[in-house]
Amino acid sequence: MTISPEKNPFPIAFTGGRILTMDPKQSHADVLVIQGGRIVDIGDKCVLKSYPDVEIIDLCGRILLPAFIDAHNHLSFACFVPQWVNLWGLTSKDAIQDAVEMHVQNHPGRDWIVGFPWIDAYCGGVELTRKDLDGFGLDRPVLIMHETWHKFVASSQALKMASITASTPDPGSGKIIRDxxxxxxGVLLESAGAPLLQLALETNRxxxxxxxxxxxxxxxxFGVTAIHDPGVTPAAEAAYRLLYEEGRLPVSVLMMPHGDSLLDNRIENRLNGPSTGLGDERLRVGPIKLFADGGVPGTVAFSGKIRGRMYTDGMPRDDFSDELIKAIKRRSxxxxHSLGNVTTDAVLESFETAIEQSPDGHNILPRVDHVFLLSLAQITRLASMGGCSAVQPCFLNRAERLKRMAFEGYQWFAFNDLVKGGVVVAGSSDDPNGIMDGRDTIKxxxxGATMSDDAGNVIFPDQVMPFEQWLWIYTAGSAIAGGQENERGMLRKGLVADLVILEGELDPKKPPFVAETWANGKKVYVKAKLTGANQ
Structure with missing residues (x-):
């Protein structure tokens, strides 16, 4: 249950349980003291002698650690999902039409109808075209969005509003499927869908x-008090700043500026705005976000041998490298975004070129997120540049088929290899994704600790890491990836008092749950206890 935070000017001490600091400089502590939104002290029980008026919170054997940082959460896009047609689990045209018609009954008017997440035939669902959507008989534009949001299908009215016709050329990094x-x-891949996204998501600040x-x-x-939003459009940035100005931001946000709509790599105008690092602990500008490949077959660049036979699919986008180098030259x-191994090679090469051309004194932190397929050589290259990566264990839910595509010399979801190779790994949800609710950090x-899907099927056992390692990845790892290690992610004196209390054992077979969440020194969530008939 979410609760209204109350300001407490007096110090608060947490003790009586295990304290996971995530701080290599101080791995053990018996007491943590917070005041005014900050951690003011941490150490053994003697610390309490310095605070005679302290309010003591007995952890009762529970576990205290830094609150979680979701390092790849499209909050400014995900916020629209509750307004859309819910297509979760729907795999037939009839079921999709029924859901759309029910939504129209409950939401009359002339606004866009957006459905998500669409499961296409490749993922066990159904293919759709504009003719299918036109057959719904609606006098409103309809846009159905793939579970990866890298593929779309639009009605004829929606295509007309976006001025997409037979004479419209394919964008360099997208494709308009034609008969x-x-x-x-009506089917659009990657940046070909950007004009429709911009229209469908248009709203006032x-x-x-x-x-x-x-x-x-x-x-x-979920114990999350901070996110990195990778794809903040100018409209989203304006909305975030309004929340900041009015003191209404429920979580700390690291904004990653992007083009005018998602999947749009044109960032020239944004490079004239506030640059990386500007802001404060509640709202800060992060790295520029670029897409180097897509999210559906044909748009993700893979290449290599599988059982001795060469397999190649997709090409990296042709519009990211110049933008990357331009941004680095401007001290951003x-x-x-990189999924395929061929794409990652191109991204690493672009970062290497950018480093050579970067201004004096500009310390670059190369960040390559997702990295589904990697070689040890690529990991070494990224580590040698001091790089980092935000990964998503939730995508193991669709990894069974990848297990059968064993590229020689490459590893799918190489989480353990990344850590052992010296790359800073951050944990994230990629919310919204149509696979599962990746915001559930404990799940x-x-x-990640078992390298299994959420049904418990082990996928890549050689990449297993301890549960506590994953807690570090979702706290200190995410903070380092966001350049925030001096403000959050560890329990260290002077850092923000964002905390989570877990109840249970740190055992992936019987995991703990989030009992309380504290943001900026204030309690913002307490899990409701079930009693009586509700148990």
């Missing part, structure tokens, strides 16, 4: 801010 007559089928606030408040139940940091730590 035998050259007419758009006030409503945008309200949607963000509501979605952000849900994160407290950069985060790049994701379990999946």
């Amino acid at each position: 035998s007559d050259g007419e758009p089928t 006030r409503r945008f801010a309200d949607l963000i606030e509501a979605r952000a408040e849900e994160l407290h139940a 940091q950069v985060c790049v 994701c730590c379990v999946m």
Whole structure:
């Protein structure tokens, strides 16, 4: 249950349980003291002698650690999901049509109808075209979004509003699927869908801010008090700043500036705005976000031998490298979306070139997120540049088929290899994704610790790491990846008092749960206790 935080000017001491500091300089502590939103002391029980008026909170054997940082959460996009048609688990045209029609009944008007997450035939669902959507008989534009949000299908009215016709050329980093007559089928890949996204998500600054606030408040139940939003459009940045100005940001946000809509790498205008690092602990500008490949077959660049036979698919986007180098020259940091091994090679090469051309005194922190398929040589290259990566254990839910695609010399979901290779690894949800609710940090730590899907099927056992290692990844690891290690992610004197209390054992077979969440020294969430008939 979310609660209204109350300001307490007096010091508060936590003791009586295990304290995980995530701080290599002080791994053990018996007491943690906070005041005014900060950690003011940490150490053994003698610390309490310095605070005669302290309020003591008995952990009762529970576990105290830094609150979680979701290092790849598209909050300014995910906030729209509750407004859309819920397509979770729907794998037939009839079921999708029924859901759309029910949504229209409950939400009359002329606004866009957006459905998510669409499961296509490749993932066990159904293919759709504009003719299918036109057959719903609606006098409103319809946009159905793939579970990866890298593939879309639009109705004829939606295509017309976005001025997409038979004569519209494919964007360099996207594709308009066409029929035998050259007419758009309604299916759009990657940046070809950006104009529709921009239209469908258009809203005023006030409503945008309200949607963000509501979605952000849900994160407290998962122990999350800070996020990195990788793809903040100018409109989203304006909404975040409104929340900041009004003191309404439920979580700390590291904004990663992007183009005018998601999947749009054109960042020239944004490079004239506030640069990486500007802001404070509640709202700060992070690295520029670029996409180097996509998220569906044909848009992710893989290449290598599988059982002795060469397999190649997809190409990296052709619009990210120049933008990356340009941003580095302007003293920004950069985060790049990269799934395929071929793409990652191109991204690493671009960072290496950017480092050679970077201004004097500009310390670059190369960040390559997702990295589904990696070689040890690529890990070494990233580590040699002091690089980092935000990964998502939740995607193990769709990894069974990848297990059968064993590329020689490469590893899928090489989480343990990354850590052993010296790359800073951050934990994240990639919310919203249509695979599972990756915001559930504890569940994701379990999946990472066992390298299994959420049904318990072990996928890549050689990449297993301890549960506590994953807790570090979602706290200190995420802070380092965001350049925030001097403000959060560890229990250290002077850092922000963002805390989570876990109840239970640190055992992936019987994991703990989030009992309380504290943000900026204030209690913002307490798990409701079940009693009587509710147990």
